[in-house]
Amino acid sequence: MRVDVVSIFPEYLAPLELSLIGKARGLGILELQVHDLRTWTNDVHRTVDDTPYGGGPGMVMRPEPWGRALDQVATPESTLIVPTPAGEPFTQRVAHELADLPHLIFAPGRYEGIDQRVLDHAATRMNVREVSLGDYVLFGGEVAVLVIVEAITRLLPGVLGNADSLVEESHTGGLLEAPMYTKPAVWREQPVPEILRSGDHGRIARWRRAQAVLRTAERRPDLLAAADLDKRDLDVLNE
Numbered sequence: 001m002r003v004d005v006v007s008i009f010p011e012y013l014a015p016l017e018l019s020l021i022g023k024a025r026g027l028g029i030l031e032l033q034v035h036d037l038r039t040w041t042n043d044v045h046r047t048v049d050d051t052p053y054g055g056g057p058g059m060v061m062r063p064e065p066w067g068r069a070l071d072q073v074a075t076p077e078s079t080l081i082v083p084t085p086a087g088e089p090f091t092q093r094v095a096h097e098l099a100d101l102p103h104l105i106f107a108p109g110r111y112e113g114i115d116q117r118v119l120d121h122a123a124t125r126m127n128v129r130e131v132s133l134g135d136y137v138l139f140g141g142e143v144a145v146l147v148i149v150e151a152i153t154r155l156l157p158g159v160l161g162n163a164d165s166l167v168e169e170s171h172t173g174g175l176l177e178a179p180m181y182t183k184p185a186v187w188r189e190q191p192v193p194e195i196l197r198s199g200d201h202g203r204i205a206r207w208r209r210a211q212a213v214l215r216t217a218e219r220r221p222d223l224l225a226a227a228d229l230d231k232r233d234l235d236v237l238n239e
């Protein structure tokens, strides 16, 4: 997968050189380049924003630099990802969808956002997806890019050493993951649930599934409707 990020704060994306994302880049699983939007300005002040038509507070990112940036970076197989509070919810399902694509271009906006014509023009030549991390407002989209790139990269084949890690995690199968424990067996007078030390893998799997169902029902009942619950799950909920 190739990823390009265009930002007025390219240094914000430095963490993409670290940890597993850095490993994925080193292994050639992920090709990633960060660009400074001001590269595509053509005035002495390297202007990227201006006041909004129609009035209102703040500034809007001008279309010209973005247009020239996308002209250079985009290919026919590109998908433009625009983090925005007004976007579709970014979920694990969306992460899987994006992880299957060949080329992502991220356009993290600042100020009051990017001139809408940038997105509308891009949509005439590539897929455009506006995505939101949640119902809150950030200073800009760079933090969202870090989150989205990490969520996608860990899904790429070869990045996680143990593919099983992808099986039991939260939101796999639509449920939150069960509580996890490690040594010591007792910590501050709190024992690890006995079943997890029984060695009975069938019982352990059933216990974890039950815990996932109960935790999801308690914290995210909205997920239950789409979860693939079986009779045993329903019995757990009705206990």
Ligand SMILES: Oc1ccccc1-c1ccno1
Pocket: 083, 084, 085, 108, 109, 110, 131, 132, 133, 134, 135, 136, 137, 138, 139, 140, 141, 142, 144
């Ligand atoms: O609040 C934002 C500002 C700029 C770009 C994205 C966001 C955002 C907020 C929630 N998800 O994305």
